[in-house]
Amino acid sequence: MNYSFAERTKNFKSSAVRDILSVIQQGNVISFAGGLPSEEHFPLEAVQSAYDKVFASGKSSLQYGLTEGYKPLREAIQTKMEQKGIRSTPDRILLTTGSQQTIDLFSRVMLSSGDVVLTEDPTYLSALQVFRSYGASVVAVSGDEYGMDPEELEEKLKTLQPKFVYIIPTFSNPNGKVWSVERRQTLLNLCYKYNVLVLEDDPYGDIQFHEGEEYPPVASFDQSHSHVLYTSTFSKSVVPALRTGWVTGPAEVLQMMTQAKQMADLHSSSIDQQALYYLMRDFDLNQHIQVLRKEYYKRMSIMRDYLHKLEPGLFTWKEPKGGMFIWVEGAKDLNTTLLLNKAVENGVAFVPGAPFYVDKPELNTFRLNFSHSTPENIELGMDRLVSVLLNPVTV
Amino acid sequence: MNYSFAERTKNFKSSAVRDILSVIQQGNVISFAGGLPSEEHFPLEAVQSAYDKVFASGKSSLQYGLTEGYKPLREAIQTKMEQKGIRSTPDRILLTTGSQQTIDLFSRVMLSSGDVVLTEDPTYLSALQVFRSYGASVVAVSGDEYGMDPEELEEKLKTLQPKFVYIIPTFSNPNGKVWSVERRQTLLNLCYKYNVLVLEDDPYGDIQFHEGEEYPPVASFDQSHSHVLYTSTFSKSVVPALRTGWVTGPAEVLQMMTQAKQMADLHSSSIDQQALYYLMRDFDLNQHIQVLRKEYYKRMSIMRDYLHKLEPGLFTWKEPKGGMFIWVEGAKDLNTTLLLNKAVENGVAFVPGAPFYVDKPELNTFRLNFSHSTPENIELGMDRLVSVLLNPVTV
Structure with missing residues (x-):
């Protein structure tokens, strides 16, 4: 059957990031691509105890x-x-x-x-x-x-x-x-x-x-x-x-x-x-957020220190004051979508910046997530990434 | 500020049933209005045990x-x-x-x-x-x-x-x-x-x-x-x-x-x-559904037996073969929206049938839910309802 979808579906687009994520969920790739929080820091016991209280409150819950x-x-x-x-x-x-x-x-x-x-x-x-x-x-x-x-x-x-x-x-x-x-x-x-x-x-x-x-x-x-x-x-x-x-x-x-x-x-x-x-x-949510802030700062700092190893001038970026991402801009002729292929071959991934732009994508940008990977994996992944960035693919 | 909403909001309508529900959630009204399942039969322990297994599977859950x-x-x-x-x-x-x-x-x-x-x-x-x-x-x-x-x-x-x-x-x-x-x-x-x-x-x-x-x-x-x-x-x-x-x-x-x-x-x-x-x-979901079938049949039967007390010809309805509702049609000149006020005064509620119609509402219809109330409450509520129905308000 030939499905006749609504007019508005012409504007539908699958998320470029989700598409990239599904490609790189293979093998030993260390991914800085997604926007996931740190699993190690999920307050599992507190969450379980909270659900126990829901059930203890009875069937009307x-x-x-x-x-x-x-x-x-x-x-x-x-x-x-x-x-x-x-x-x-x-x-x-x-x-x-x-x-x-x-x-x-x-x-x-x-x-x-x-x-x-x-x-x-x-x-x-x-x-x-x-x-x-x-x-x-x-x-x-x-x-x-x-x-x-x-x-x-x-x-x-x-x-x-x-x-x-x-x-x-x-x-x-x-x-x-x-x-x-x-x-x-x-x-x-x-x-x-x-x-x-x-x-x-x-x-x-x-x-x-x-x-x-x-x-x-x-x-x-x-x-x-x-x-x-x-x-x-x-x-x-x-x-x-x-x-x-x-x-x-x-x-x-x-x-x-x-x-x-x-x-x-x-x-x-x-x-x-x-x-x-x-x-x-x-649960002391404020205390938990303090722990996250310290841990994410630590992870960001490791990533930042690796970025410092890059030739100054070729890549520009700002140290973030919070959140989960570092945004990097490469030389004008860099195409980070092509670069991603080479990075994945080398066991590391990021998200090219292009899909985040409204209409004039800057192809030389990419986003790194520092919240999801452990400090050890950030070191390993950044080591791989820096070696790719020092020999970037140009178009 | 004067908010300029999207064109489509002109077609928005709050659910008539939800509006009725908020009115009758007061006092001692026995409600056959909503479409809620029986709380007494929620498998609380099985649900809690299922959540425990989620948490036992670790933080990635x-x-x-x-x-x-x-x-x-x-x-x-x-x-x-x-x-x-x-x-x-x-x-x-x-x-x-x-x-x-x-x-x-x-x-x-x-x-x-x-x-x-x-x-x-x-x-x-x-x-x-x-x-x-x-x-x-x-x-x-x-x-x-x-x-x-x-x-x-x-x-x-x-x-x-x-x-x-x-x-x-x-x-x-x-x-x-x-x-x-x-x-x-x-x-x-x-x-x-x-x-x-x-x-x-x-x-x-x-x-x-x-x-x-x-x-x-x-x-x-x-x-x-x-x-x-x-x-x-x-x-x-x-x-x-x-x-x-x-x-x-x-x-x-x-x-x-x-x-x-x-x-x-x-x-x-x-x-x-x-x-x-x-x-x-x-959890034996099929067995649970068997229990629900028996219980809902029992509740429906009580409701049905009360409806049998009504003068034949004035009200028509069919015994349902399943689900959660009995649909009742009154005499042509009955207005169930007016009747609802009288019913609520007498401590019982139903949903008038009008909002369920596409464009030509039949004002003499109403819906009774038999799944949510206990058998005792069905008896009490139907007793009240039947006395209202035997003296219906006409327009």
């Missing part, structure tokens, strides 16, 4: 739940967000199947075909896919190490009248960038001025390497709770398998997203949500 | 999983479906966050604005909402107790060229109807003839009251695996909180749905999927 999600968990998240300066209420928190679902539900209620979304460039590629699957045009706003360029942003807000601006201002995927406080405030002020919403994606904000530095979420400046949708997840700071994220923001938008979620899946796993509630109540 | 879902569970589902005559492969099974997500993902890859979907009338109202949220026109095909009327179906397949036909052929929600084997085959043959897909929703098929009767899924006749998407769930036969359903069908359609799911939420909870795998491996 296994019944259908609310679309909005388990209320005690929403209350605990409210407290967690207050520590970041974001004021919310349980009624303005929607639990999702990870922040990916937040991006999807928000797009679903906001985007009609032909609408414009402004993003950083490069940015999270699965967000680009979602926006495009709803028929939106994604327009990149260029920037520097402090965030989007305010003049270009204002020009595009004014002329393109976008539906929203999507940003990952703290330890971005793919390039680890942190926006300055000033740029965060400027973005919000411009969005107030032009009445445009902000989707602030913050999966990595907890993984901060240096004490004392402050990276207040853009949402913390939105005192009227009118313009910023803030989303985060437990996937990076606790464990990914529970697939639990959340979003807070304007009540009217959240109500619409709740209706969309009711149609999408009624509600996410409520066993997992209940377990996360007990975990937040009884 | 908590890492990100595949979009398609945990493969050993897909293999176990393949075996379960073979017992129903449906042949599949793990590659042609996609795990979802309940069958609601199947309906959503399938609609997402198939429906463009203005497309037509054929359905029974009345049918599952949240499916109607999803189809309309993608801009589809839903067209009802009338039928009798054996299923859709073949002539009307053929006429509408020919003239309307629908994208698919949505059916719940076994113990339907809301009316408990079972299609005859002949009508199932006729539907599929007509869909072959006009090259139209079928979405077969089968959440209740396991809850069958009478041994020996055969209700083969439409998918079991689709030997070429080309035209039928079959979806079911563990929500009714195990527990709802795990939010795990599945879909099988044509490979090409499933690949497209997998891409849609990757954008929607990356994957569903893989802890829950792993737990379900151990549950299917080590």
Whole structure:
């Protein structure tokens, strides 16, 4: 049979990263390609104990739940967000199947075909896919190490009248960038001025390497709770398998997203949500995050020290202040997609930067993940990678 | 701020049933309104033991999983479906966050604005909402107790060229109807003839009251695996909180749905999927389903016996052969939405039938759920209901 799919499927694309991951899951390749957290640090016993408490609470814990999600968990998240300066209420928190679902539900209620979304460039590629699957045009706003360029942003807000601006201002995927406080405030002020919403994606904000530095979420400046949708997840700071994220923001938008979620899946796993509630109540999550910060800093440092062995000038990169990635830019004529083949032959993998770009891919970039591999494997893999990089394939 | 939502949100509607449920969750109202399974029969110990096995398998059980879902569970589902005559492969099974997500993902890859979907009338109202949220026109095909009327179906397949036909052929929600084997085959043959897909929703098929009767899924006749998407769930036969359903069908359609799911939420909870795998491996699910069948039959019988007390002719209903619902039709001038107020005042609730209709609601119908209330509560609630029904409010 000849299947006649919906118009929107023409914008569907399988994730380039997932495709690469499936190729390199073979043999002895050490992969810096994915975006996985460290398995060794999953708090398995605490997670198991949390599930035990769910089951001890009786059979009603296994019944259908609310679309909005388990209320005690929403209350605990409210407290967690207050520590970041974001004021919310349980009624303005929607639990999702990870922040990916937040991006999807928000797009679903906001985007009609032909609408414009402004993003950083490069940015999270699965967000680009979602926006495009709803028929939106994604327009990149260029920037520097402090965030989007305010003049270009204002020009595009004014002329393109976008539906929203999507940003990952703290330890971005793919390039680890942190926006300055000033740029965060400027973005919000411009969005107030032009009445445009902000989707602030913050999966990595907890993984901060240096004490004392402050990276207040853009949402913390939105005192009227009118313009910023803030989303985060437990996937990076606790464990990914529970697939639990959340979003807070304007009540009217959240109500619409709740209706969309009711149609999408009624509600996410409520066993997992209940377990996360007990975990937040009884496990020292802040202490756990401290351990992750130290460990990820250590892993990043090993990777960084190997990168220092490269000829200066040929490769440029910035030491990240948190998150899970180092972003590397090679010489202008380097093609990292070709380089990947050679790297995999040498037993190491990364993700070429091209798929993270909105429309003009810079082929000489790549992303390295330092959270998933053990320190020993980072040494082994970086040793292999550096020898490949010292003899790069050029086009 | 004035939020400018996407065009499609004009078709959003909160579920009428959910709205009713929130009103009646007060006081001493015995509710036959929802579609919840019996909590007393949740296999809590077996579920807990299954989760223990997940955690015993180590930390990697908590890492990100595949979009398609945990493969050993897909293999176990393949075996379960073979017992129903449906042949599949793990590659042609996609795990979802309940069958609601199947309906959503399938609609997402198939429906463009203005497309037509054929359905029974009345049918599952949240499916109607999803189809309309993608801009589809839903067209009802009338039928009798054996299923859709073949002539009307053929006429509408020919003239309307629908994208698919949505059916719940076994113990339907809301009316408990079972299609005859002949009508199932006729539907599929007509869909072959006009090259139209079928979405077969089968959440209740396991809850069958009478041994020996055969209700083969439409998918079991689709030997070429080309035209039928079959979806079911563990929500009714195990527990709802795990939010795990599945879909099988044509490979090409499933690949497209997998891409849609990757954008929607990356994957569903893989802890829950792993737990379900151990549950299917080590727990006698068939025996458990036998217990549910007996218990639900008992509960239905109590409800039925009360309905027998009503004046014959004023109310008509059929004894269901399985599932969770009895569908009752009152005198032509009865308005069950008004009747509900009186019922709630008397401490009992049901769902008015109107929201389940495609476009011409029959206001004199209502749905009773017999799975969720204990036998004692069914007696108490039906006693109240019968006294209300004997003095119905007319308009």
